[in-house]
Amino acid sequence: MSVAGVQGEERADFTKREAKRLRQRSLTLLGSLLRPLRRRITWTMTIVVISTLAQVAGPTLLALGIDQALPAVLNDGNWQPAMLIVGAYLITALTSSILMSVYTRSTSLISQNILLTLRQRIFRHTQNLSMKFHESYTSGKIIARQTSDVDTLRELLDGGISNLVRGVLFMVFTGVALVLLDPSSTIPLVISLVPLAFFTLWFSNASRAQFRASRLYSARLIVQFVETMTGIRAVKAFRREARNERVYSVHVDNYREATRATIWLFGIFDPGLRLLGNITMAAVLVLGAFRVADGTMAIGILLAAVLYTRKFYDPMEELAMFYNSFQSAASALEKISGVLEEESTVPETDGPTPLPRAAGAVTFSHVTFGYSPATPILPKLNLNIPAGQTLALVGTTGAGKSTLAKLLARFYDPDVGAITLDGIDLRDLSHDDLRRAIVMVTQEAYLFSGSVAENIALGKPGASAAEIEAAARAVGAHEFVMAMPDGYETDVNKRGGRLSSGQRQLLSFARAFIADPMVLILDEATASLDIPSERLVQRGLETLLADRTAIIIAHRLSTVAIADRVLVMEHGEIIEDDTPVHLIAGTGRFATLHAAWRESLA
Structure with missing residues (x-):
């Protein structure tokens, strides 16, 4: 292998190690923020599990109503099974709604506590860092860490994680319910997971660079704006308005292009998910229709299987939006953790010598x-x-x-x-x-x-x-x-x-x-x-x-x-x-x- 090839492999290996180190650093920071809230997080997770179970029970109750309660009414005039199923359906719907309301408020409290701690930590840490840091790290970058980067995390914590947890639990519980209800109907769903995995992997790899670029250009916009406004007297004195406008326009254009590329990816991913979900649902419906026709499947079970298949893909769009927020937040968290990783070059000693009153020598x-x-x-x-x-x-x-x-x-x-x-x-x-x-x-x-x-x-x-x-x-x-x-x-x-x-x-x-x-x-x-x-x-x-x-x-x-x-x-x-x-x-x-x-x- 040539020297250039060896050097290229070394650079690639270094990049992988550095990326792993950045991820570990970000996870360590996130863990330190979540640890004090672990009891509330456990309580919140319990609520969302119960709420999701109640929500998933709907199609099964509907199947029971069609296949058992409806014949009892038509054949025997017995309304009791129908009333019990309707009551159970209303109770599960009410339970799910109440618990989701509690869950939303609880997750909001968790996210706000995390952001409060993080903002305080960034301010306290940057204020206590030595002049060496402040003379090399521009004020615009510090402001970007405290504003746009923290706001990006807020977007993830306020909605993204909530969508992720509910979406994953809903998909898991829906899949389990479908297996228990009619294992044969899960075959098209399992087959669809293969193209779904490849499609999601493609989106993950293609969007990662775009999200990072978007965060980078957003930070540069803030830095340029802050430095221009901070030094406005010098800008006016040296007539730098036109030059600054050209530089700012370049940053704006770069940010626009990065955002456009991200939207283009979602323009493929979202419709692709919908298409795959509709094809899978159609396959379940066609196969189930043949089984209903030959008497091996009840029509209520078919309806429930179709509903479960459709509901299985419903959270995918929310998960895609979570991935959008997650990529931006991961990049922001890397930058924030980088600032918090900085150490003062003039640290305070652990055992200081007391100086009640200095003479001044x-x-x-x-x-x-x-x-x-x-x-x-x-x-x-x-x-x-x-x-x-x-x-x-x-x-x-x-x-x-x-x-x-x-x-x-x-x-x-x-x-x-x-x-x-x-x-x-x-x-x-x-x-x-x-x-x-x-x-x-x-x-x-x-x-x-x-x-x-x-x-x-x-x-x-x-x-x-x-x-x-x-x-x-x-x-x-x-x-x-x-x-x-x-x-x-x-x-x-x-x-x-x-x-x-x-x-x-x-x-x-x-x-x-x-x-x-x-x-x-x-x-x-x-x-x-x-x-x-x-x-x-x-x-x-x-x-x-x-x-x-x-x-x-x-x-x-x-x-x-x-x-x-x-x-x-x-x-x-x-x-x-x-x-x-x-x-x-x-x-x-x-x-x-x-x-x-x-x-x-x-």
Whole structure:
């Protein structure tokens, strides 16, 4: 065999193993969702079995009525058998209807409990995953997992599984009833199972790829839409509407074609099932008619056999619809289980070291880190920051400043070395202690939907109104907050759209102030501000940084002036380390940057 042939077999074998692993992963997830509901599921299954048995009894009672009760009335005037059979028929019909109503409500409760658990699990898990996941997995994909994929499962759970259980039980009980009633009439039905199996197998294989493609294109539609709407300012600024529309149209067209192909398959499968069922029923009727003619079969038995044959094929259409839902849901479940399988790259230790109150001393010891192992951003960084010191990080874009900040905030863990807070490795701290001790304020100054007070209180859940106001006063935000229509109860609108950049940043400072961390990281916190806003924020900074360890990342050297110490970074290494005054007076990199900045202000 050629090398290409061997490689092809290896790829095919890998694909099979991967498909098996995905199925196993999905089944494990489904099992974990069903396990807490096993008692209710058992109860529900009991109900549907009894209901189906009552439903299947109808044709047999009809046969008894025609072959026994009707002759008793015509020959002897005896209405008792007829009344008993009619009563039994009504009782079984009423029982079946009541139990099916209970079954429907019970399955609905089961499905809603499963979806509730799944939605909560997806939200909790994705929220707790590390930044490495969120920076590589787009928000559109996460939204697709929580919306369209969960809705696909809902469609299966709400109707598909119910149709499957009832359909399979009905077919089994119908077949058993036909065998008990007249075994000879089952021969055409058994023969029809052979083409039915091949026909179903063809549909299964042909539709699997189409369902997966449909889910894929549906997810791409959502991703494209979410990313376009999220970045609408950039779209407007760079006039990308036409380009985005072309890309979106391609996704829409792909989704339409995948859906059309799926409908085409059902356009063959559904009529094919009906045709096969009608042929089988005709065969039972013709063969039974000959037996009725020669006196070896009662006409009531023939009628019941025809009805059972027809009813045997009735659920097949529902089963086909179940398969439609199942294929889509299986694909959705694979994607959801894939997200839930993701593990945080910054896991919490099982036995954390307690940290009641941090002093704020930070040490980087031989820290090496890179977002890709082949390209380290920080090669063996050593840095000691005494408690209470304000440290400014300066350097060109890509020098490693923000990476250092992310490591200190433990968005990532070092590949080599350790980062300690008061002598304790960050990896040995609980997440709660770490978040209380270290807070990071970014350039974005993200505000959530809600009031001003609610956004400030994010730093200290449960904070009183007095504490919120005190935090705002401390950073200089109280005056503009009180000038707003409802003061601290003013709704900030979507992402703080009601506020200016400087006001949003001051609120983020108030949020950090009320959190009262011992280590504060400011990552380009003033980069997007104009001069008046920056001066407003500078006053808030002086209060915010007092009596705590602070790391300031800034391109604007006006922010650096309040630092006790300045580090200049290049290519992940510290090339200058001294007080701002000494560095400005020197001839190094910082002195050059400072001179250029002063010239830009002239």
